[in-house]
Amino acid sequence: MSSTLKDYIETQDSLLREAAEALPHQFNRCTYPLGSIRQPVYLCLTCALPRGICAACSVACHTDHEQVELFPKRDFCCDCPTSALHHPCTLHTTPEDENTTNHYGQNFKGVFCRCGRPYDPNTERETMIQCLACEDWFHESCCNLRERPDADLPLSTNEPQAQADPQPQSDDVDDGASDASSSDLPPPLIRASDYDSFVCASCARKIPTLLRYAGTNGCLVVVRDDVSAPWRVIRETKNETVDVDVPVGSKRAHSSSVEGPEAKRTRTEGSNPKSPCLVPPTNSVAQGILIASKPDLGTGDVFLTEGFRDRWCRCGSCLPSLEANKFLLLEEETYEPPDDPDSGLSLEELGIRALSRLPRERAIDGIHAFNAMRDDLLKYLRPFAQEGKVVGEVDVRAFFDRLQEEKALGVARS
Structure with missing residues (x-):
């Protein structure tokens, strides 16, 4: 194999551009001193205990380890410098005690969804959706949005949609991409563009606000009338039936995060204890699925459409449920490492600097x-x-091998 010097330089420049797009941030500071924050978390499979590390430590301390990206987790403190991991942290060199406030769900065992299947981005054929509440990931087929794909179907050629925030990131694609596939298959029962956030049934049952709103305006629920009937979406009192198809994709995160110094905040005016309750009439079908737990007729997952935070009733009875689950009221900020000023510079520019x-x-x-x-x-x-x-x-390698030999001889003579 041979190439011209021009081809080599162009290849190196292309690799630098790709690296700058994939890793545009500085990874020289562990987030441990920041405490419990919402941040991207990585699971290190090489280290003995199932613990989470921050983005900086995943690059600087565990580069040669096998890792799984778990995407943002709220109230999480990096485990890298703690005694839970014997691998020393190279960024935060002061040993720390184990974190006692972190929550380690099933994702920290490498499994996801209510089905408990492991996730492999190289083989996964389904789009996965992140729950706004528990931040676990769920397959579209497990949410009855489509049938589970045939294992023999080819993988999608789309870029993985493993996004953790609505704003563009290096490994993100537009939400609508989960509707598409390399096989030109029909979209899922509820398109990615049809909703803003997703709450799994297990979490919805624990949150009175969602339990009351499920199946009403902006709180979509997938159900069917009997085991032989097709799946349909409850949109208020009007039901709509859509055919189910086979999915292709990877992950679609809930859009609860925003980028920038200040996150957008939803107004909480109208929370006067004496104000009338504005909760719409409950949907009996959705209530039946959630309360009676009839998996054959629906899981009870709730898909929240755009602007859902503005539609909640904030009367004296409803407000406590919202305040106990702040993510229903406020869009959360997700920490990102600072931008790398050297990102995108050429080899010559880096050398001069x-x-x-x-x-x-x-x-x-x-x-x-x-x-x-x-x-x-x-x-x-x-x-x-x-x-x-x-x-x-071979010629280039021969030149540098000769330089190394001459250097070694010079050191030996001195």
Whole structure:
């Protein structure tokens, strides 16, 4: 295999651009000192205990370990510098006690959804949805949005939709992408663009507000009349039946997070204890599914449409349920590492910046060493230019191997 110097430089520039897009942040600070915050969490499978590490530690401390991205978890403190993990933290070098406030659900065992299946981004054929409340992930088929795909179907060619926030990120695609597939299959029963957030049935049953609103305006629920009937979506009192199809995709996160110094806040005016209750009449079908737990007729998952935070009743009876579940009232901020000022710079720019940070004597020595290597390389390549030969990878390796040998001999002589 051979290539021109121009091709090599273009390849390196392309790799730098891809790296800048994938890792645009600085990863030199562990988030442990920040305490319990909502942040992207990674599960290290190589370390013995199932604990979570922050984005910086996943890059700086556990680079050669097998990891699973769990996406944002609220009220989470990085476990890397604690005694729970024997692998030392290279960013926060002061040993800390184990975290006692972190919640370690089934995701920290590498399994997801009510079905308890492990998640592998390389083989998963289904779009997964993150619950706004428990932050677990659920397959669309387990939410009755489509039939479970055939294992023999080809994987989607779409980029993974493993987004944790609504704003664009390096590994994000638009929410609507979960409706598409490489096989041009029909969309799911409820499209990604039809709802803003998702709450699993287990959480909905624990939250009085969702229990009362399920099946009403903006709180969609999937049901069927009997085991032989098709699945349909309850939209207030009007039912709509849509065919179920086969999914392709990966993960679709709830949109409870926002980027920027200040998150948008939903107004809480109208919470006068004496104000009338504005909860709409309950939907008997949805109530039956949630209270009676009839899995054959519906799971009871609730899909919240855009603007749901503005529609809650805030009377004296309803407000306590909302205040106990702040994510229903406020959009949550998710911590991200600061941007890397060196992201996107070329190799030459990075070299010049590194050189400028050295003491003057070392910088001069570095320039002399670089000029010497440049002269040697030009001398080595001149015969190739004169004979019109293409410089191959073997030739380049041979040059640098010779430099290493000469360096080793110089050290030995000294």
